[in-house]
Amino acid sequence: MKDLTPATDAELVRRARGGDRAAFGEIVRTYQAPALRLATIISRDSSEAYDIVQEAFVRAYQALPSVRADESLRPWLLRIVANQAKNSQRSRWRRDRHQGRQAALRPDEVSGPDEIALSEVAAQGLLAALARLSARDRTVLACRYLADMTESETASALGVANGTVKSRTARALTHLRDGLGRDLQPEDHP
């Protein structure tokens, strides 16, 4: 995932506001991966994640004038994606499609000391357990771990206090553990 400095984001926003579509295209390219992960987990429907994110970016472009100069672009964008995904996942249309289609997974590649191996079975078990969580639990976990947002960014994206994110995350993790116990427990790792 590519991280841009705030200055770079600010420059892209400035150019996009001026009508530079290529600059907005660069914003889309930069943040499409966390946006797609976020939409997939919140909506519980991987098949609609692309549509959700596409529409979210269109809304974001139209709302660019509302971005404050001191505002971080990443949580601002992902808040729009999260809201779009939450609205979309209410639709039975999308829920039905989810049931027949599993998310695509890359081959497992452990590349860092903090990373752990996650088998295909364990990954699918996690996805299934996430899908059973409440929208609130799913959303906070998607922000924190799937979109790799900090506590502060998540708070900004969800419009709540940092402390609320912390408590919601703790509760959601507990619920996820309980859910995994019902179905499939990821492998133990040392």
Added chain:
Amino acid sequence: MTDLLERQLAALAERLDVDVGQRLVRDVLASLDAVGGAASAPGRRRDMPRRRRRIIAAAVAAALVTPLAVPGSRHVIAHWFGISSTRIERSPASPVAPKLPATVPSNVPAAWPAGGADTATPGTASLPTTAAATFPATLRLGKPTTAADAAARTGLPVPVPTALGAPGAIFVVTPPASGQVVVVYPASATLPASPVAGVGALLSTVPGTIDRGMFLKVAGAGTVVEELTFVIASGSIVHAIWLAGEPHQYAFDDAAGAPVFDDLRLATNTLLWNDNGVGYRLEASIARDEAVRIASSVIPTR
């Protein structure tokens, strides 16, 4: 991050395959071109006259129909993101494919009520204030009513596409129990006749959402299904399904989420889309792009 479950979630994020290359960038920019979204002027879109927005949206809608062809090597990933199923040839036999008569009985009117599409001026569609007295009985639509009555009884918008002009007749039918609105357009010089003689198009609104997933399961043999994206008159982007070929049935979820199966009365090409909690259905013997042009000009009237 030390907790095992947290590390597993982080690992899951890396495992999710979200590599869509430049496709999303292209699709977003194409949508912006179509919607005409202007980032440089706060409130500009709101300031634009509604009628102008509608005209712009309708004019570009056909150009925004996105077949979304996907290279074979990307098929699996693209399919996961729902962008490969643009064209599905159904091979299994249809579970239910009601055949409607190709002709109508002798009580079919020789002429439609005044105010029908033949006499309407495109772009200035108006709703009949009195109930039409005649209609094809084989459509099983019951007694015609006025737009105001249909909207009041169902709480649904009466769909009026400026591309077709004023409708010939308006009905409230079941299912669901709360009713759906069906607007009938007679065939005209610009709207070819459907398999039901004299009828050019049916446009319906239902409470709830058209169930795309369910439909894909019940589409009959020979039915071609395409998923489309276009802009409607309000400026919203909608995802639609285009059905062409054999007669078919469809389903929608009512307001409570319960599936409701309904006949496609004209048994001809059909465009299905959702907007603002309402399912829309356009049945007509027309090409896909013409259907999109009509759909994109619909103004929900309550």
